[in-house]
Amino acid sequence: MSDLPPRSSVKRWLVTTNHKDVGILYLLTSVFFLVAAGVLALLIRIQLLQSGGTILSGVGYNQVVTAHGFIMIFWFLSPFAFGFANYFVPLQIGADDLAFPRLNAMSYWLYLFSGVLVLGSFFQGATFMGGWTAYAPLNVPAYIPEFGEVGSFATIVALIAFVGSVTIGSVNFLTTIYRMRAKGLRMRDIPLFSISILVTVWMMLFAFAAYLAALIILSSDHLLHTSFFALETGSGPEATDSGSLLWTHLFWFFGHPEVYIVFFPALGALAEMVQTFAGRRLVGRKWFIISMALVGIQSFIVWMHHMFLTSINLEIKTVIMVTTVAISLPFDLMVFSLIYTMIKGKIRWKTPFLFSIGSLVIFIIGGITGVFLGAIVLDYSFRGTYWVVAHFHYVMASSAVILIGAVYYWYPKMTGKMYNEFLGKAHFVTSFIGFNMLYFPMFIVWETPRRVFHYDSGFTPFHLLATAGAFIFAGSFLIMFYNLFASLYSDRHVDESPWAYASSPEWAVSSPPPLDNFPGKPSFASGKLNFLDRAGTDGGAKSETATDGGVATGDETLAPPEEHADHASWWPIMVSSSVLFAGLGISGLSVSYAVWPFALAIPAFIGFLGVEGARQDGFALIHGIYVMVAFPLTVALLILFHLGIGIFEAVGNASPYFWVGLIGSVWGSYTLAGFGYESFEVPEPKMAEQWPFESVENTKLGMWAFIASDIIVFGAFVGAYIFTRFEYGWEAWWHIAEDPSAHTMAGQALEHHPVLPGLINTYLLLASSFTVVLALTAARHKGNYSLGPLTISSRQATLGFLGMTFMGAAGFLVNKGIEWVDLYLHQGWTFGVDVMSSTFYLTTGMHGLHVIIGMLVLLFLIARTYTGAYVGENEDAGTLEYFGLYWHFVDIVWLFLFPLFYIL
Amino acid sequence: MASTKTYTAIFVALMALSTTQAAVEWLGLLEENYWPILGVILVLSSLKAMAVAGWFMHLREEPRSVTYVALTGLVGVLALTAGASYSII
Numbered sequence: 001m002s003d004l005p006p007r008s009s010v011k012r013w014l015v016t017t018n019h020k021d022v023g024i025l026y027l028l029t030s031v032f033f034l035v036a037a038g039v040l041a042l043l044i045r046i047q048l049l050q051s052g053g054t055i056l057s058g059v060g061y062n063q064v065v066t067a068h069g070f071i072m073i074f075w076f077l078s079p080f081a082f083g084f085a086n087y088f089v090p091l092q093i094g095a096d097d098l099a100f101p102r103l104n105a106m107s108y109w110l111y112l113f114s115g116v117l118v119l120g121s122f123f124q125g126a127t128f129m130g131g132w133t134a135y136a137p138l139n140v141p142a143y144i145p146e147f148g149e150v151g152s153f154a155t156i157v158a159l160i161a162f163v164g165s166v167t168i169g170s171v172n173f174l175t176t177i178y179r180m181r182a183k184g185l186r187m188r189d190i191p192l193f194s195i196s197i198l199v200t201v202w203m204m205l206f207a208f209a210a211y212l213a214a215l216i217i218l219s220s221d222h223l224l225h226t227s228f229f230a231l232e233t234g235s236g237p238e239a240t241d242s243g244s245l246l247w248t249h250l251f252w253f254f255g256h257p258e259v260y261i262v263f264f265p266a267l268g269a270l271a272e273m274v275q276t277f278a279g280r281r282l283v284g285r286k287w288f289i290i291s292m293a294l295v296g297i298q299s300f301i302v303w304m305h306h307m308f309l310t311s312i313n314l315e316i317k318t319v320i321m322v323t324t325v326a327i328s329l330p331f332d333l334m335v336f337s338l339i340y341t342m343i344k345g346k347i348r349w350k351t352p353f354l355f356s357i358g359s360l361v362i363f364i365i366g367g368i369t370g371v372f373l374g375a376i377v378l379d380y381s382f383r384g385t386y387w388v389v390a391h392f393h394y395v396m397a398s399s400a401v402i403l404i405g406a407v408y409y410w411y412p413k414m415t416g417k418m419y420n421e422f423l424g425k426a427h428f429v430t431s432f433i434g435f436n437m438l439y440f441p442m443f444i445v446w447e448t449p450r451r452v453f454h455y456d457s458g459f460t461p462f463h464l465l466a467t468a469g470a471f472i473f474a475g476s477f478l479i480m481f482y483n484l485f486a487s488l489y490s491d492r493h494v495d496e497s498p499w500a501y502a503s504s505p506e507w508a509v510s511s512p513p514p515l516d517n518f519p520g521k522p523s524f525a526s527g528k529l530n531f532l533d534r535a536g537t538d539g540g541a542k543s544e545t546a547t548d549g550g551v552a553t554g555d556e557t558l559a560p561p562e563e564h565a566d567h568a569s570w571w572p573i574m575v576s577s578s579v580l581f582a583g584l585g586i587s588g589l590s591v592s593y594a595v596w597p598f599a600l601a602i603p604a605f606i607g608f609l610g611v612e613g614a615r616q617d618g619f620a621l622i623h624g625i626y627v628m629v630a631f632p633l634t635v636a637l638l639i640l641f642h643l644g645i646g647i648f649e650a651v652g653n654a655s656p657y658f659w660v661g662l663i664g665s666v667w668g669s670y671t672l673a674g675f676g677y678e679s680f681e682v683p684e685p686k687m688a689e690q691w692p693f694e695s696v697e698n699t700k701l702g703m704w705a706f707i708a709s710d711i712i713v714f715g716a717f718v719g720a721y722i723f724t725r726f727e728y729g730w731e732a733w734w735h736i737a738e739d740p741s742a743h744t745m746a747g748q749a750l751e752h753h754p755v756l757p758g759l760i761n762t763y764l765l766l767a768s769s770f771t772v773v774l775a776l777t778a779a780r781h782k783g784n785y786s787l788g789p790l791t792i793s794s795r796q797a798t799l800g801f802l803g804m805t806f807m808g809a810a811g812f813l814v815n816k817g818i819e820w821v822d823l824y825l826h827q828g829w830t831f832g833v834d835v836m837s838s839t840f841y842l843t844t845g846m847h848g849l850h851v852i853i854g855m856l857v858l859l860f861l862i863a864r865t866y867t868g869a870y871v872g873e874n875e876d877a878g879t880l881e882y883f884g885l886y887w888h889f890v891d892i893v894w895l896f897l898f899p900l901f902y903i904l
Numbered sequence: 905m906a907s908t909k910t911y912t913a914i915f916v917a918l919m920a921l922s923t924t925q926a927a928v929e930w931l932g933l934l935e936e937n938y939w940p941i942l943g944v945i946l947v948l949s950s951l952k953a954m955a956v957a958g959w960f961m962h963l964r965e966e967p968r969s970v971t972y973v974a975l976t977g978l979v980g981v982l983a984l985t986a987g988a989s990y991s992i993i
């Protein structure tokens with residue numbers, strides 16, 4: 001914990017955990033990526049000035065198109081919306097901050113550094129070239145030119161880091177919106193923007209988890225040479241490229257909800273702006289919200305409309321066509337509700353409203369042209385043409401246009417200054433003309449093939465028009481940048497609200513709002529927003545604290561909570577920066593062959609746990625042991641390293657990736673230990689509306705949300721296995737091994753039909769689950785245990801059970817190690833021998849990784865228990881319970897892996 | 905939280921069910937009657953998972969809404985697996 005410097009200091013922006021600061025950081029960074037991806041778009045348009053291209057090579061064009069898609073969708077659109085979400089959700093629901101402010105800062109820094117990774121990939125030979133959909137098999141090494149391998153893999157690593165940021169953010173917002181609402185604010189009364197964010201984070205939590213699984217499998221195809229996405233089954237005319245099909249399933253299961261993930265925050269902002277500038281409440285508000293929730297659910301059962309031209313069967317295509325058409329119905333309802341609100345209200349034609357109505361026109365065009373694509377027969381003609389390109393730019397860019405409107409809408413709130421209305425309107429007019437000039441011609445020359453810069457030369461005038469439109473559209477943003485910048489220094493001061501009919505709570509506080517948001521404790525209990533005296537409401541007798549994964553110091557009782565809330569920490573940026581270095585190192589694995597730096601992270605982490613523990617809790621024996629254990633472990637790894645590839649030669653010839661990877665993993669070990677040990681106070685409000693999670697503490701709800709997303713990650717691995725096995729022939733699976741020509745090695749693996757190692761590991765994991773429960777019971781036990789003549793304190797018992805859990809996990813890994821060494825080394829059943837080995841090693845390996853992570857956390861918990869935490873009347877055993885949830889979940893996963901991979 | 909006695913009983917049951925799953929394979933029942941036994945084995949795994957989630961993870965004592973959070977993830981992934989697998993049958 002450190003103090004929060006003033007906003008004029010650079011340090012403030014590096015250490016801040018305040019939601020408004022983080023929101024501003026998100027907004028500025030995403031605008032940077034908008035400009036980057038916008039420049040790429042201009043390059044595309046210049047290339048398309050004539051058929052056959054003008055300035056880019058084929059390889060260059062592929063990179064530009066791919067990166068434009070990735071950066072616009074991931075690094076601009078969503079983070080731009082979440083900049084607003086960060087700033088306004090707590091204000092709208094009457095919370096002081098998000099539930100986990102440090103994790104919120106970490107989301108931001110992970111986002112930024114993942115973006116640095118993806119931009120950096122251009123300079124690592126070449127960035128990924130296979131389009132933002134990354135269709136298989138163009139996403140696997142065999143189909144990527146050698147000079148592009150490192151950069152392509154760097155792109156994948158960047159995406160994984162980005163998903164990490166998104167998942168942390170989703171968990172944070174879910175917990176905040178459910179648990180931190182001001183008194184009297186029922187779920188249905190939450191302002192529409194915050195409601196839209198709630199629906200969005202639910203979708204994000206699940207959709208991005210599926211994408212994470214797909215990316216991890218893809219990484220395994222790159223690094224371990226497993227064969228998931230390049231897989232072809234059968235031969236001759238019967239052959240299907242089931243690997244490509246698997247990718248499209250996983251990708252679009254994520255990809256379709258992603259469209260709404262991008263669109264919904266904008267939709268929420270649109271609803272707010274329409275209400276404000278029409279001067280009335282949204283017509284059919286309740287149905288608007290129900291529609292949003294319905295679309296959120298439906299979005300997960302329409303993904304195969306992106307696969308009408310693959311070999312999936314006609315029955316499923318028909319089902320999907322129906323669900324796809326059905327999903328447009330709630331959208332119609334929402335659009336009508338917005339239009340009807342405008343008709344019933346009295347419109348004030350301010351800049352934000354111009355953008356709102358403009359975006360609605362754009363969205364309607366995009367929506368209607370999309371219904372064409374949803375019809376199987378029409379899709380046969382439209383797929384892979386500029387009809388698709390025009391359609392999804394109308395949809396995606398309509399959310400960008402809404403959010404630009406939202407910039408004007410909320411700018412006065414965030415800065416305390418009013419923008420220039422004339423320049424705002426000028427921006428709208430130029431951008432609306434530019435936008436339609438850019439994209440509408442694409443509908444007319446829709447027969448232009450997508451992702452290719454060769455087209456019918458008769459189309460040239462239309463492409464010329466589109467390029468001109470692109471420059472007008474891009475230029476219009478200069479007006480905005482100037483306006484916003486100049487207005488910052490103007491004297492057009494704003495009080496609470498510049499809008500006569502703005503009704504959501506953020507307009508009830510000063511502009512910009514103070515650090516702790518409200519002049520008193522916000523409450524809706526009387527039916528409207530008012531502010532109560534803080535000291536009288538919470539932080540009085542007893543305030544609970546959430547520790548955000550860190551350590552609570554449990555002795556604050558009397559003073560108001562805002563004096564305790566911490567707002568600054570160096571650890572989020574430091575942990576995230578280690579991801580940048582480690583990610584760079586990993587991206588070079590195919591040329592550096594350097595897994596060793598990453599193995600060294602484990603002893604480094606143990607050592608740093610000892611050092612940080614001694615610094616924070618005072619030196620104790622356990623810290624000494626950790627440091628002492630770290631050394632021989634390091635030496636043992638170095639010896640293995642030497643025996644494996646020869647340490648002196650390897651280090652002498654090491655590529656830069658080796659060193660960057662080494663720095664990243666050691667830095668990561670240190671910063672994670674520091675993050676865990678930092679004492680960071682976040683008061684959990686005593687007086688808040690928390691339906692339907694009243695009795696579930698913030699951290700516990702966060703943990704469950706995380707577990708729900710991890711269910712999708714593991715489920716997607718298992719799903720990939722089941723899909724591949726069905727494709728191969730479910731019952732013929734084990735006979736892969738009996739095909740002597742192709743799979744002699746696997747034949748031997750089959751001889752040892754491996755139920756026993758699986759069963760032993762099941763026993764070990766179940767036992768370790770049991771001991772975690774006992775550890776928690778002991779921690780909450782009052783007084784000592786007496787076993788005959790022996791007296792054992794509850795602390796000793798807790799330590800003993802935690803130690804046993806650790807040993808159970810270690811036994812699990814040793815047993816797994818023996819099994820893997822036998823299969824891999826002795827029987828030559830390597831990762832990529834066949835589909836069976838690929839699915840086996842990846843799925844059980846990812847599970848093993850969860851076990852290892854759990855063991856490292858256990859070491860932290862053991863040290864903390866040893867030095868006095870968690871056990872006893874004044875200590876909170878919550879952290880042990882939350883760890884237990886994670887550990888039992890890992891256990892449950894194994895309960896299914898065991899039969900699926902060892903018995904059936 | 906339940907009593908230590910309950911936890912122990914759950915633990916013993918979990919171990920026994922796991923042994924049953926392996927025994928089914930060892931006794932050769934699976935080869936004789938593949939699909940019904942596959943069903944039995946997966947039902948046993950689900951029972952075990954429910955026991956761990958219900959007692960060890962205390963879902964029985966939490967508000968039902970917490971269970972729904974986890975179930976939503978499960979339903980999502982079942983939709984993915986079933987949809988994808990059905991699409992190629």
Ligand SMILES: [Cu+2]
Binds near residue numbers: 255256302305306
């Ligand atoms: Cu779609």
